[in-house]
Every structure is written in structure tokens, then in C-alpha cells.
Amino acid sequence: MHPKRRCxxxxxxxxxxxxxVNIEAMACLECGELRCVLCHVTRVRLRGTPPQNSSPTGEVPARYTSTARITSPVVSYPRAKxxxxxxxxxxxxxxxxxxxxxxxxxxIRYNFARSIGVIVTKEVTYFSLPIKNSYLKAxxxxxxxxxxxxxxxMAQPVKFFVxxxxxxxxxxxxxxLRATQTLDLYQHRLRHIEGASDVPLAVRSIGQGEERVQCWLDGEPVWTLPDTGADVNLISSTFxxxxxxxxxKGKPIDCGNRIDLEVADGSTVTTEGIIQLSVPFSPKESNSTIYELVESSSKEATAVEKTDIQRNSQIRETFHVLATLRYEAILGETxxxxxxxxxxxxxxxxxxxxQECAGIAIFRRKKTGEGKTGSTLPLSPEQKFMDEFSLEYDRHLKEKGDIEERQRRGSISDEQAQVRIxxxxxxxxxxxxxFRELLERYYPGYYERNVPQEIA
Structure with missing residues (x-):
């Protein structure tokens, strides 16, 4: 006679x-994390006497389901546009x-540059794309x-590849963007335009992607590429x-949600599916809030949504798996x-x-009410000159504008205005x-095009 089985x-x-991990254990024996709603519970049959609380239907008793011990609240939060x-x-x-x-x-696209009267100098350069073995020719x-x-x-001459x-x-x-502090101090320059985003999903980064941000994906620390030009989050299939x-094998990938994704040259790649990952920017804490990002028009906001996301919080986010991705992961714009x-x-x-990492020398102490402060590191000689040139350019434009305004009001005659201009x-x-030497060093060709040559 076979011994009785229990579960x-x-x-x-x-x-x-x-x-x-035994259901009676509240924390993982390997990493020490507490069991949460995302930890999967299964039923295992063993030999012996069935326990009194076993379920004859094979279902997990309510007191053992993940929802019985929620260690972190899950809050819906509106996704940025x-x-x-x-x-x-x-x-x-x-x-x-x-x-x-x-x-x-x-x-800049060649046809667009020509349409606004920009002079293009021929020079061939190749740049890598975020897809392995893919390059784009300037x-x-x-x-x-x-x-x-x-x-x-901040008027300044800016070098563009065409x-x-x-x-x-x-x-x-x-x-x-870093030099002009558009991503932090002056975010008001960035704004959502209705209808402008009705284009195919894309990841548009060009180059090696020199800046990285550290986060934790499902508890694993990783240096990811922060890409405000990416419409979605991406993760390599290897990672x-x-x-x-x-x-x-292992945890499943949702292969029913594959998408076609455009890259900078207009070509497309197809993803393998999606997975859901927790994304904190500091080591996960057992009592940290879990945020689920939702489209602002698809779900009503809760009271918590009116406040900023806590710095130690986790974001439950969708990542698209891409086999040919050059990086371990890319964090998208929203x-x-x-x-x-x-x-x-x-x-x-x-x-x-x-193989070296360097700090980012772009932050300055902000005035009261401007947000968080960052560490201040010395600017490079090129950036110092860029700032000086921007101030001089602004001064010159403002002086000419004041003269023209006084002429319009009749404070000075047309002849006086011409002389002052x-x-x-x-x-x-x-x-x-x-500053000719610095102009020729950092902005080749600008001096010759804008300064009349003196005749000996």
C-alpha cells in the first residue's frame, strides 16, 4: 500500500x-528580499499525511497567496508624454x-538643411547605431x-553632422543638451505637441552612447543608456x-507583443516580445512604493499621483526584448x-x-525653487569659450535691438541709428x-565666413 501524499x-x-522557498519563510533564503505580489506560489506534492489546511482542489489557499502579504503598495502614476x-x-x-x-x-537631414539656407561642407563620417553591426553615414x-x-x-555656433x-x-x-542644461534646469524648453508624436515607434540614438545611468533591473545593478530619443524601453535578449x-525556459517572454521599431536611418527591426521589470534607481527596499505607469488619458489619477515619485521607489515597467541590441538596456524618454x-x-x-568612467561636469548650484542641486565640476576650455561667446552674441543682438527700438519710437534719427548699429x-x-584663435580651434570656418578679411 502506497503511503499517503500531502502537499x-x-x-x-x-x-x-x-x-x-518554503511558504512559511517570509524572506528569500538567497537574497533576503521579502515575498511580494510578484513572487509566484506553486503547490508541491510530498509523501506523508496531508495537512489539515490542504486544499482538495489543488488551489493555493488564500492565506498563502502573494496578495496575503503585500510588502509594498502598488500605485498607478501618470506616464509623462x-x-x-x-x-x-x-x-x-x-x-x-x-x-x-x-x-x-x-x-540634421541634408534636404532640410538646404531648405533653410545652411551651407554644408562635404565630410564623410560613420557612426554606430544601437543595433549591432549597424552604422550610419554622414x-x-x-x-x-x-x-x-x-x-x-544661449546663442552659439553649433556643429551638425549632415x-x-x-x-x-x-x-x-x-x-x-547637457551644456545648455536643457535636460535639468531648463526643462520648460521641452514640450508636448499634440499630433507630433503620431509617428512610428523609434530608437534614434547615434554614436557610442557615452553617458550611462545606473539602475537596478529586477534587483540586478546595470549601467543603462538613458535615451530621450527612444520611444520605448529596450533590453537585450542576452541580459x-x-x-x-x-x-x-525560465520566466516567459510575452512573444505576442512584438513591434517593429525604426532606427535613425529609417530602417526597422522587430523585437522578440516584452517582459515586465522593476526599475529602482537605488537598491530595492522592502517597503518602497511600486509605481505602475499608465497613460494619463486612460486611467484616473489617484491622490498619490499628484506628488513626485519618491526617490527610493520602484517603477514596474515594460521592456521590449531585442536580440541585436548593442547595450544591455535602454531607458526610454517617458x-x-x-x-x-x-x-x-x-x-x-x-x-x-x-574603459574609463568620468564624472559629468555640467551641474551648477541652482537658485531657490529651481529643483535639486548637483555637484559642480570645472568646465572644459571649450565649454568656457562657448559660454563667453553666447554672452557676447546675446549682448550684440540686444544692443542692436535697443537701437532699432529707439529708432522706431523716434528717439533717434535714421542716420543716428545707422551710425550706432x-x-x-x-x-x-x-x-x-x-578670440580668433579660439574660434578657429573650436569652430573651424566660422571666423572666415563672418569676419571681413583685412587687406594689408
Whole structure:
């Protein structure tokens, strides 16, 4: 006669993947994390006398289900909308520029550059794309005066690489966005435009992706690419397998949600499916709040949604698995904007230069009410000169504008206005001549095009 069988219940830790943890244990034996709603409970049959509380139907008793011991509250939070940058390029107001923190360079489409009168110099350069063994060819370069429509305008000559094929008209990369503090201090420059986001989903980063941000994906620390030019979050299939996700093995990948994703050159790649990951920017705490991001128009806001996301919180987010992804993971624009990562988690950023990491020298102490403060590091000589040039350019434009306004009101005659404008131009040219060496070093060709050559 066979001995009677009984059942016990075990659970699998969602943080480290440890299996068959006894249901009576509140914490994982491997990583020490408490059991939560995401830890899967299963029923295991053993020999012996059935316990009094065993379920004859084979279902998990209510007192053992994950919802019986919720260690962290789950809160719905409105997802930030996609945003575009408004800026004056070559004197033309462009409201649909892409601010792409995942790109190392500024990019402009050749046809668009020619349509606004930009002079393009032929120069072939190849840039890597976030897809393995994929590259994009730039056919030229252009030095274009850019400035913001509101103060501080920060007018300056900006180097653009010109592409025959580009997924958007204008793309401003990380160095420009960091130097002008558009991602942190002056976020008001970025705004959502209704209808402008009705385009195919894309990841538009160009270059090596030198800046990284540290976060924890399902408890695993990883340096990810923060990419405000990516419409979705991405994870490589290799890293997904390391987290225990594998189609047919381990935790499943939802292969029914594959998407076609455009890259910067307009070509498309197909993802393998999606997985759900917890994304804290600090080691996970057992009592930290779990936020589930929802579209602001699809679900009513709760009371908690009216406050900022706590810094030690976790975000339950969808990641698209891509086998050919060059990085372990990419954090998309709406996730970065929702958690305000460039203000709330400044200490988690690093520059990756070859095998070395360097701090980011872009932060300054902000005035009261401007948000979080970051560490201040010395600016590079190029950035110092860029700031000086921006101030001089703004001063020159303001002086000429004041003269024209006085002329319009009748305070000075037309002849007086012409003389004063000529004097203002001469003062500006004198400044350019004084710093000719730096202009030729950092902005080749600008001096020759804008300063009349003296005849000996």
C-alpha cells in the first residue's frame, strides 16, 4: 500500500529567481528580499499525511497567496508624454527638434538643411547605431547658429553632422543638451505637441552612447543608456536571459507583443516580445512604493499621483526584448521624464570613455525653487569659450535691438541709428578678432565666413 501524499506550497523569488522557498519563510533564503505580489506560489506534492489546511482542489489557499502579504503598495502614476524641443536654427524657428540624450552628436537631414539656407561642407563620417553591426553615414558637416527663443537664449555656433537619410529633420545630442542644461534646469524648453508624436515607434540614438545611468533591473545593478530619443524601453535578449527570462525556459517572454521599431536611418527591426521589470534607481527596499505607469488619458489619477515619485521607489515597467541590441538596456524618454531622472538621480550618471568612467561636469548650484542641486565640476576650455561667446552674441543682438527700438519710437534719427548699429557691429567684430584663435580651434570656418578679411 502506497503511503499517503500531502502537499506543501513554495514560492519563487522575483528578485533573484531562487525557487522552492518554503511558504512559511517570509524572506528569500538567497537574497533576503521579502515575498511580494510578484513572487509566484506553486503547490508541491510530498509523501506523508496531508495537512489539515490542504486544499482538495489543488488551489493555493488564500492565506498563502502573494496578495496575503503585500510588502509594498502598488500605485498607478501618470506616464509623462513625449516632448520636443523648440529652437531657432539659422534664424528659423523649428518646433519639432528631437532632444536625444542617447546621441553623441547633433544631426540634421541634408534636404532640410538646404531648405533653410545652411551651407554644408562635404565630410564623410560613420557612426554606430544601437543595433549591432549597424552604422550610419554622414555626408557632411555644417556650423549653424542656434539659440533658444526665450531667455537665456544661449546663442552659439553649433556643429551638425549632415545625413542624407535621417529619421527626423533635426536631432540635438547629449553634449548640446547637457551644456545648455536643457535636460535639468531648463526643462520648460521641452514640450508636448499634440499630433507630433503620431509617428512610428523609434530608437534614434547615434554614436557610442557615452553617458550611462545606473539602475537596478529586477534587483540586478546595470549601467543603462538613458535615451530621450527612444520611444520605448529596450533590453537585450542576452541580459534578459541573465535575469531568468527565456522563451521556453525560465520566466516567459510575452512573444505576442512584438513591434517593429525604426532606427535613425529609417530602417526597422522587430523585437522578440516584452517582459515586465522593476526599475529602482537605488537598491530595492522592502517597503518602497511600486509605481505602475499608465497613460494619463486612460486611467484616473489617484491622490498619490499628484506628488513626485519618491526617490527610493520602484517603477514596474515594460521592456521590449531585442536580440541585436548593442547595450544591455535602454531607458526610454517617458520613463526618464516621469521619474525626473536628470534632477532626482544626478549621482547615478557617469560618462563612459573607452574603459574609463568620468564624472559629468555640467551641474551648477541652482537658485531657490529651481529643483535639486548637483555637484559642480570645472568646465572644459571649450565649454568656457562657448559660454563667453553666447554672452557676447546675446549682448550684440540686444544692443542692436535697443537701437532699432529707439529708432522706431523716434528717439533717434535714421542716420543716428545707422551710425550706432555700425559701431555695435565693429565692437562685435573686434571681439571676434580678439578670440580668433579660439574660434578657429573650436569652430573651424566660422571666423572666415563672418569676419571681413583685412587687406594689408
Amino acid at each position: 506543501i506550497y513554495v514560492w519563487q523569488c522575483c528578485a533573484c529567481g531562487c525557487k522552492k 513625449t516632448r520636443l524641443l523648440t529652437i531657432l536654427i539659422h534664424g528659423i524657428l523649428v518646433e519639432t527638434c528631437l532632444a536625444d540624450s542617447g546621441s553623441d552628436v547633433n544631426c 555626408t557632411g558637416v555644417a556650423l549653424i547658429i542656434c539659440q533658444f527663443p526665450s531667455s537665456p537664449t 545625413f542624407d537619410r535621417l529619421q527626423c529633420d533635426v536631432l540635438l545630442g547629449r553634449p548640446f 534578459a536571459q541573465a535575469l531568468g527570462y527565456d522563451d521556453g 520613463l526618464l521624464a516621469t521619474v525626473d531622472v536628470y534632477n532626482q538621480h544626478t549621482a547615478k550618471f557617469s560618462l563612459v570613455l573607452g 555700425l559701431q555695435a557691429d565693429q565692437e562685435h567684430l573686434q571681439w571676434l578678432r580678439k
